[in-house]
Amino acid sequence: ILNVEQSPQSLHVQEGDSTNFTCSFPSSNFYALHWYRWETAKSPEALFVMTLNGDEKKKGRISATLNTKEGYSYLYIKGSQPEDSATYLCAFILFSWGKLQFGAGTQVVVTP
Amino acid sequence: DGGITQSPKYLFRKEGQNVTLSCEQNLNHDAMYWYRQDPGQGLRLIYYSQIVNDFQKGDIAEGYSVSREKKESFPLTVTSAQKNPTAFYLCASSMGQGETQYFGPGTRLLVL
Numbered sequence: 001i002l003n004v005e006q007s008p009q010s011l012h013v014q015e016g017d018s019t020n021f022t023c024s025f026p027s028s029n030f031y032a033l034h035w036y037r038w039e040t041a042k043s044p045e046a047l048f049v050m051t052l053n054g055d056e057k058k059k060g061r062i063s064a065t066l067n068t069k070e071g072y073s074y075l076y077i078k079g080s081q082p083e084d085s086a087t088y089l090c091a092f093i094l095f096s097w098g099k100l101q102f103g104a105g106t107q108v109v110v111t112p
Numbered sequence: 113d114g115g116i117t118q119s120p121k122y123l124f125r126k127e128g129q130n131v132t133l134s135c136e137q138n139l140n141h142d143a144m145y146w147y148r149q150d151p152g153q154g155l156r157l158i159y160y161s162q163i164v165n166d167f168q169k170g171d172i173a174e175g176y177s178v179s180r181e182k183k184e185s186f187p188l189t190v191t192s193a194q195k196n197p198t199a200f201y202l203c204a205s206s207m208g209q210g211e212t213q214y215f216g217p218g219t220r221l222l223v224l
Contacts, residue, residue, distance in 0.1 A: 004154065032210060043215040044202070089154070098209040099170065102154035
């Protein structure tokens with residue numbers, strides 16, 4: 001089992017502030033990185049699937065970048081809103097495995 | 113209305129009992145997965161299936177069994193050999209292995 005590290009484990013953000021957090025993964029034999037958002041009492045839902053070094057993806061106020069050479073991805077939330085409160089999971093795939101390895105997640109709490 | 117359903121929402125297991133968690137999808141996805149979540153940990157893969165009548169062990173398969181007789185269905189049995197079954201179980205599906213996964217609402221298993 002290869003480790004995916006997410007940091008911080010949790011963070012509190014004031015409404016309107018921007019924030020970002022990290023997903024670190026082994027950089028060799030990289031195939032793809034996924035980001036999911038998991039709101040309380042709901043199912044995890046996909047945000048992004050990223051495959052190329054230097055990839056940048058955006059969905060509304062949420063964006064992500066990918067550096068496969070150094071093995072990290074950042075997720076950014078611009079102008080946080082209470083509805084952004086959720087646990088954000090990243091997961092990566094090694095080409096030879098094809099299975100997602102999930103990190104423990106970053107829990108984001110946005111307070112009004 | 114396409115999606116993944118899991119039942120029951122809560123399940124209680126007595127000592128020495130086998131219990132089966134249901135997972136059904138109508139997304140016409142080939143691949144299906146079972147994950148377990150424990151507090152403070154990422155999702156861990158129990159079993160996965162890339163196609164009907166085929167399945168593979170994940171990282172923590174001991175004490176669990178699955179079947180994939182139909183494309184839509186991937187039930188998970190928690191056997192009496194699983195000594196620490198209390199956890200939250202998530203089922204997911206995807207078009208193919210490594211692609212975006214779509215999750216069900218989960219089943220929480222508790223031991224009496």
